[in-house]
Amino acid sequence: xxxxxxxxxxxxxxxxxxxxxxxxxxxxxxxxxxxxxxxxxxxxxxxxxxxxxxxxxxxxxxxxxxxxxxxxxxxxxxxxxxxxxxxxxxxxxxxxxxxxxxxxxxxxxxx
Amino acid sequence: xxxxxxxxxxxxxxxxxxxxxxxxxxxxxxxxxxxxxxxxxxxxxxxxxxxxxxxxxxxxxxxxxxxxxxxxxxxxxxxxxxxxxxxxxxxxxxxxxxxxxxxxxxxxxxxxx
Numbered sequence: 001x002x003x004x005x006x007x008x009x010x011x012x013x014x015x016x017x018x019x020x021x022x023x024x025x026x027x028x029x030x031x032x033x034x035x036x037x038x039x040x041x042x043x044x045x046x047x048x049x050x051x052x053x054x055x056x057x058x059x060x061x062x063x064x065x066x067x068x069x070x071x072x073x074x075x076x077x078x079x080x081x082x083x084x085x086x087x088x089x090x091x092x093x094x095x096x097x098x099x100x101x102x103x104x105x106x107x108x109x110x111x
Numbered sequence: 112x113x114x115x116x117x118x119x120x121x122x123x124x125x126x127x128x129x130x131x132x133x134x135x136x137x138x139x140x141x142x143x144x145x146x147x148x149x150x151x152x153x154x155x156x157x158x159x160x161x162x163x164x165x166x167x168x169x170x171x172x173x174x175x176x177x178x179x180x181x182x183x184x185x186x187x188x189x190x191x192x193x194x195x196x197x198x199x200x201x202x203x204x205x206x207x208x209x210x211x212x213x214x215x216x217x218x219x220x221x222x223x224x
């Protein structure tokens with residue numbers, strides 16, 4: 001089945017540690033996105049990528065990094081510079097001017 | 112700065128009631144407006160509205176867009192407990208080949224039996 005797979009479902013980060021969230025899609029979509037969702041809030045855009053080897057900062061990119069080496073994959077690294085990383089992270093993909101499809105998310109917590 | 116406001120923030124109803132959810136927006140280079148339903152995990156797509164005044168329907172759900180007044184509404188008739196979720200609206204905007212979505216904070220709908 002076509003879809004977006006995010007892993008892991010739950011992740012814990014220690015102080016000073018970088019962690020990487022995985023996002024893979026087999027929908028053949030060109031664009032991929034990372035969002036952060038805090039309790040009681042909507043989704044905020046962290047980074048997005050329209051083509052391989054290119055990506056742009058969203059509204060809250062500080063403390064995060066991404067790569068897009070393959071069309072199918074768009075991993076997100078939460079660096080130690082992100083001081084409040086506890087949140088629900090959602091990955092999405094789309095083709096031009098069509099609705100974004102979302103993965104099931106990763107919940108990140110601080111140890 | 113792009114802005115999206117949803118109201119009410121939360122709503123509690125009983126099965127069979129009809130509800131109306133509101134979304135007002137101010138974005139640059141507006142293209143369309145999307146509604147999503149989020150239960151526990153991934154938001155699932157409901158509607159994409161591009162033209163003013165044309166109602167889109169899917170079963171008991173319907174939605175309409177007013178591009179002059181910059182708002183959209185989502186109606187749910189004969190609500191069921193399975194409609195309990197967070198409903199998100201998101202204008203799609205931008206001048207490049209791929210725009211971006213700006214999400215509202217969501218309306219939490221709780222439907223009691």
